[in-house]
Amino acid sequence: MSIYLLLFWEFFKIGMFAVGGAMSALPFIYDLAEKYNWYSVADATNMIAISESTPGPITINLASYVGYTVGGFPGSLIASLGVTLPPLILTVCICKFLQKYRKNPVVEDAFYGLRPAIAGMIAAIGLELIDISVLTNAGATVFERISWPSALLFAGLLAVILKFKKHPVLYIAVAAGLGIVFKF
Amino acid sequence: MDAKTFREIFTTFAKVGMLTFGGGYAMLPLLQKDVIEGKGWATEEEVMDYYAISQCQPGMMFVTISSYIGYNRFGTMGAVAATAGVVTPSVVIIMILAAFLREFLTYPLVEQAFAAVRIAAAALVISAVVKLVKKGVKDIPALVLCVVGFLLCAFGVIGVVPLILLSAVDGILLHTPQRRAAKAEEVGK
Numbered sequence: 001m002s003i004y005l006l007l008f009w010e011f012f013k014i015g016m017f018a019v020g021g022a023m024s025a026l027p028f029i030y031d032l033a034e035k036y037n038w039y040s041v042a043d044a045t046n047m048i049a050i051s052e053s054t055p056g057p058i059t060i061n062l063a064s065y066v067g068y069t070v071g072g073f074p075g076s077l078i079a080s081l082g083v084t085l086p087p088l089i090l091t092v093c094i095c096k097f098l099q100k101y102r103k104n105p106v107v108e109d110a111f112y113g114l115r116p117a118i119a120g121m122i123a124a125i126g127l128e129l130i131d132i133s134v135l136t137n138a139g140a141t142v143f144e145r146i147s148w149p150s151a152l153l154f155a156g157l158l159a160v161i162l163k164f165k166k167h168p169v170l171y172i173a174v175a176a177g178l179g180i181v182f183k184f
Numbered sequence: 185m186d187a188k189t190f191r192e193i194f195t196t197f198a199k200v201g202m203l204t205f206g207g208g209y210a211m212l213p214l215l216q217k218d219v220i221e222g223k224g225w226a227t228e229e230e231v232m233d234y235y236a237i238s239q240c241q242p243g244m245m246f247v248t249i250s251s252y253i254g255y256n257r258f259g260t261m262g263a264v265a266a267t268a269g270v271v272t273p274s275v276v277i278i279m280i281l282a283a284f285l286r287e288f289l290t291y292p293l294v295e296q297a298f299a300a301v302r303i304a305a306a307a308l309v310i311s312a313v314v315k316l317v318k319k320g321v322k323d324i325p326a327l328v329l330c331v332v333g334f335l336l337c338a339f340g341v342i343g344v345v346p347l348i349l350l351s352a353v354d355g356i357l358l359h360t361p362q363r364r365a366a367k368a369e370e371v372g373k
Contacts, residue, residue, distance in 0.1 A: 015243060050281060050289055053298050056201045057208070057246035057276030073279060077310035080275045087243025088267045091251035092260050104355055105363060111208050113355015114348060115232040117187065117328040118314040120333025121347070122235070125209040126313055127338055129306035135300070150303055157307040162314060168213050169203050171304050179300025 004070055004078050006036075011063050011082035025059045029066065038070045041136065055156055130154065153178060185261040193262055197250050197269030202277075205305040208238070208245025213308040216315060221254060227255045228319055236352075239344050247269050325358050350370060 019026040022091050022183055026048060033044045041058075047069070051061035060080055061131060067079030101107050135145040151177065200214045214233075219225050226234075238245050247267050253268030277331055282290050288294060321330050322363035336342050342350075 001227065007296075012231050017242060033224060044237040045352075049252060051278070053205075054274070054277055054281065057244045057271065059244045060246070060271045060274045061278050064275045065282050070280040073283075075202045076275060076282070076285055080271060083244075083362060084247055084267060084271055087241075087247040088251050090241060090243060091248045092255060092263050094241065094251065095255040095263070106360065109356045109363065110352035111229075111233050111236070112359045113351045113353070115229060116321050116330035117333035117347065117351035117354075118232050118235050118239075119320060120308065120330040120335075121239075121337045121344065122209050122212060122316070122335035123313045123330075123334045124307060125207070126309040129206055129210070129302070129309055132226075133302035133306050135309070136299075143258065150299075151285040154307055156302050157304055158191060158310055161307055161311040165332055166368060168308050170207070172203060172301055174301040174302035175358050176297040179298070180295045183292075183323060184299040184303075 002075060007067055007070055007075055007079045008082040011067070011079040012086060014063070015083040022144070024085065025062060029062055036070075038066070043069065048156065114139035150184065153184075185258060185265075190261065190265045192223075193225075193254055193258065193265035194269035194272075195227075197254075197266045198273050200250075201246065201270040204246070205301055208249060210236075210305050210309055211246065211249060213312040213335065215249070216312055225257045228316065230256060230314070232320065236348055239348055246346035325354075328354070329354060 003098060010028075012027045018028065029044050030041060030046065033039055033041050039047070047062060047065045052064060053059050054061055058079040060083065063083040064076045067074075067075040067077070071078070133143065134147060134150040136147045136150060137145045137162055139145045157171055196218055199218060200211055201324055203214055204211045212235075215226075215231055222232060231249070231253065234246075234249050237246070237252070239249040241248060247270065250266035250270040251263040254262035254264070256262070258265070289298075317330060321327050333347060333351060336347055337344065
């Protein structure tokens with residue numbers, strides 16, 4: 001089979017079966033390394049590191065990176081397309097189905113309960129993001145692990161974000177600049 | 185859909201994709217600013233609903249959330265435009281890095297900038313939650329659901345899907361009698 005077809009198919013499967021966030025796609029990436037000898041396991045680790053730090057969906061970053069490694073620019077496009085199609089198709093199908101029930105009062109009540117719970121869950125994700133960005137030192141307790149310059153930057157940024165409500169790009173750019181100036 | 189609308193959806197979501205660091209939830213501050221407040225393509229409540237459904241289905245949250253919002257106002261082509269927009273910057277950036285800058289992450293300047301950007305991403309998500317809670321959590325039952333959702337999720341007590349199903353059942357149990365009572369009162373008048 002042509003390598004492009006194979007790439008498309010492998011990433012289509014990842015798009016279809018990787019349930020529960022980008023972390024669930026990682027084992028697939030290691031599997032591919034062993035199955036096809038397209039790249040080494042060390043390459044996979046490096047690709048994952050880059051995919052996690054660049055912006056955008058990690059799974060797309062991975063697909064694009066693996067695709068490029070295997071088949072250059074066309075490989076990159078094809079793997080990305082493969083991994084994107086399943087959730088896109090599934091979501092459009094769900095939308096068509098949801099339209100029928102959207103105005104059902106019981107469904108509305110269910111969503112009434114869901115919204116605050118989701119807000120709470122997003123808060124928990126925020127805590128996780130704080131964990132990986134601010135609690136960066138080694139140690140057992142929170143106080144040992146906290147990086148004080150990072151905590152200061154976090155608190156300062158949060159205060160100005162809440163007060164001025166400017167576009168997020170501004171805060172991201174300011175943070176990047178401060179990161180370089182103060183050597184984070 | 186005309187080409188102009190397609191382009192508008194595409195570029196709006198491309199901006200979201202380019203500026204989101206760290207998972208589908210980290211999109212929220214950008215969605216609030218550009219899609220909800222800027223374009224008015226969805227309400228805050230609708231986006232919450234999409235997050236809830238996305239949690240329970242396979243596939244990348246970036247793609248599913250963008251598809252729901254695109255579909256909401258513009259149908260299937262809207263979903264396609266939003267999805268294409270949100271993934272394109274990633275594909276392009278990774279292509280450039282893979283082709284020319286494989287050592288990209290080992291440059292100290294890049295490492296330092298990214299370390300601080302991750303902190304900004306965390307602050308942005310927390311501020312998005314503050315906004316959500318201020319707007320969406322108006323009564324005691326909602327506050328309880330929010331706090332319980334947070335605790336269960338933060339301490340990993342139960343999985344995300346059971347948590348969502350439970351809070352949906354809760355919503356029905358809490359709100360349906362309330363709604364019926366309000367309706368009965370209206371009929372009584």
